[in-house]
Amino acid sequence: KKGVIAVRTSRDLIHWSEHTIVKENIYPVSWYDVAPTVVERDGYYYLFLSQRSQNIHLSKYSYDTHVFYSTNPLNFDMENNANHVSTLPAASPEIIQEGDNWYISTISDRTGIKLAKLEWEQME
Numbered sequence: 001k002k003g004v005i006a007v008r009t010s011r012d013l014i015h016w017s018e019h020t021i022v023k024e025n026i027y028p029v030s031w032y033d034v035a036p037t038v039v040e041r042d043g044y045y046y047l048f049l050s051q052r053s054q055n056i057h058l059s060k061y062s063y064d065t066h067v068f069y070s071t072n073p074l075n076f077d078m079e080n081n082a083n084h085v086s087t088l089p090a091a092s093p094e095i096i097q098e099g100d101n102w103y104i105s106t107i108s109d110r111t112g113i114k115l116a117k118l119e120w121e122q123m124e
Contacts, residue, residue: 005036005049007074022074023049034063035092038073041102041120045073046085050092063091065106 006019023033037048047068067086068076077083090106095118097103102118 005033020074022076023078037093037095039095039097040073044069044071045076047076048088048093048095050090052091064088065090065093 004021005023006021008016008019010016023036033049034052035048035050039046039048047070048065049068050063050065052063065088066084067088068078068083069085070076070083088104090104092107094105095102096105096115102120103115104118105113105115107113
């Protein structure tokens with residue numbers, strides 16, 4: 001069973017475009033994508049995409065968030081991971097900007113929401 005990440009756009013939050021598929025899930029059934037989030041910074045778009053996998057032997061789930069970049073928010077070229085910039089040990093992160101400061105939240109270990117400062121590295 002395949003899932004997709006689809007995007008719709010709106011200028012007024014009332015009228016919406018048709019959807020555009022930006023990613024199809026190519027992982028085994030025990031893996032799937034959750035909580036896609038896109039943020040713009042310095043002319044680049046960053047997709048934070050959590051993946052949940054199940055360890056069948058331990059009956060536990062684990063999460064990682066993969067970060068991809070692009071100059072086009074509808075195309076992150078994830079086919080061969082060329083635009084993959086980082087993997088974070090976080091689940092369903094929210095990205096928060098306050099002035100020049102950026103933060104990331106996670107719910108990865110079921111002890112509540114955690115918040116950390118997000119540091120950006122310069123793109124080469």
